[in-house]
Amino acid sequence: MSLDKILATRIGFGTAPMGNMFRAVPDEEVEATLEAAWDQGIRFYDTAPLYGAGLAEIRLGGLLSGKPREDFVLSTKVGRVILDEVESGSRDLGEKGSLFEHGRPNKIVHEWTADATERSIEGSLERLGVDRLDVVWVHDIAQDFHGDLWLNKFEEARTGAFRVLSRLREEGVIRAWGLGVNRTEPIELALALDEPQPDGFLLAGRYTLLDHEHALKRLLPMAEEQGVGMVVGGPYSSGILAGGKHFEYQDAPPEIIERVRRIKQIAEQHGVSIKAAALHFSLAHPVSAAVIPGATKPSRVAEDLAALHEEIPTDFWRALRESGLVSPLAPLPDGA
Template sequence: MSLTAILPGRLGFGTAPLGNMFRAIPEEEVQATLEAAWDQGIRYYDTAPFYGAGLAEARLGTLLSAKPRDSYVLSTKVGRVILDEVESGDRELGEKGGLFEHGRPNRMLDEWTAEATERSINDSLKRLGVDRLDIVWVHDIAQDFHGDLWLQKFEEARTGAFRVLARLRDEGVIKAWGLGVNRTEPIELTLALDEPRPDGFLLAGRYTLLDHEHALQRLLPIAQEQNVSMVVGGPYSSGVLAGGSHFEYQQAPPEIVERVEKIKALADRYGISIKAAALQFSLAHPVAAAAIPGATRPSRIAEDVAALNETIPAEFWTELRALGLVSPAAPLPGGA
């Protein structure tokens, strides 16, 4: 089933920050943020066992388990099995070292076999307190976590997780499956397979105002041709496009800060928010079905809803392109 037929709107909620990404977030702040998202009409929620070693799923479950199951769409991911035992020392997370150092200390197994996939889904259902999932993404089988071993991980997923999820979809247990990654290459490989066929993909950080050229050249034309939709993760590039200081989960380098300042100066001149420009750009591609910014403060949800609905003059987009701040090939809102 296509993602556009499943998703209830163009704006969802990404729960990675609720796994204590970057900082330890008080429980009351988390629940106030989730309640704000619900009150603002958000009905698509994405999570993963990886986010704080199950912490984000458990926190999201506090909200969703009390809501009618047919009133929202829920996605989570497979690839990490959370164990009861505590892990000592630093986790090995490739380029993302220290990302969830404030999360739960439980040991995580990276495994995409059929058995691990089914176990992961069952564990997620328990943490979330729900009886079913709508979408399941195969998580992080890419270079940023596994370096030169990523193709080995991909093959494990192809013969394990892919087949399990395709079967569950065909049986009607889930509505859709795909990949949830921070790189385009695993999705390109998947779309080149004869089977199994994904319904969509969650691409984080690779279709934003700051980073979109590669996806435009390599991935999105294939996805459009195959009628496979994209959920845009990280539309604010880890926060730097929304007033934060992180890019790619690290402190933003000077060249990125400079680029953001140029975009913001143009946005200020047109009296619009850079957040609105970032969100609406990510959703302008025909393949984009929804975007899922994350938040840890209730006020951010209202900002996201306002950013989605803000009117941006066509002249802003025309000038953004003329200044070389966006690819000539990128579809722009309103056909600018």
């Protein structure tokens, strides 16, 4: 099913910060932020077992347990199974290794087989406290795998997770499935398969103001031709576009800081907030179905919604284009 027909709003809520990403977020802060998102009309929530070893799912479940199930759209991910066993040694999550050091200490098993997919979904349903999921993403197939190893993991997912999710979709247990990754190659490979076919994909950090050229060359033309939708994760590029210091889960390098400075300068000249520029840019591509910024403070939710509805003059987009800060291939709002 088309993502456009499933997702409740053009803006959703990404719950990675709820898993204590970068810092230990107090429970009361989490509750206030999630309630603010709901009260302000957010009805699409994305989560994953990886986020704090199940912590984000548990916290989100606390909000959703009191809401009618038909009133919201929920997506989570497979590829990591969370065990009751506590991790005894150091945890290896590759480039995401330090992101959730303040999460739960439970052991995380990385596996995309059919059995692991079934167990992952069962665990997510239990932590979320719901009886069904709308969308399931196959998480991070190519994350931290180099050479041919990522292709081996892709094959594991193709013969395991892909087929299980296709069956669950056919049975009506889930409404859609796709890939949730921050690399374009596994999505391109999945779209080239004869079967099974994903309904869409969640692309994190690869269709933003700061990083979009690679996606525009191959992936997005393929997706548009096949009618496959995209959810844009990480629209603020790990926070650097929202006043933070991180890019790609690390401290932003000088060249990125300079690029952000130039974008901000043009934005200020045209009376545009950089958050609005980031969200509107990511949503302008015809493949984009929704964008899912995350937050840990109620005020941030209000900022995101205000940014979504901000009027941006066409001259701003033209200035970005003329400055070489966006690709000439990128569709811009209002046909700028």
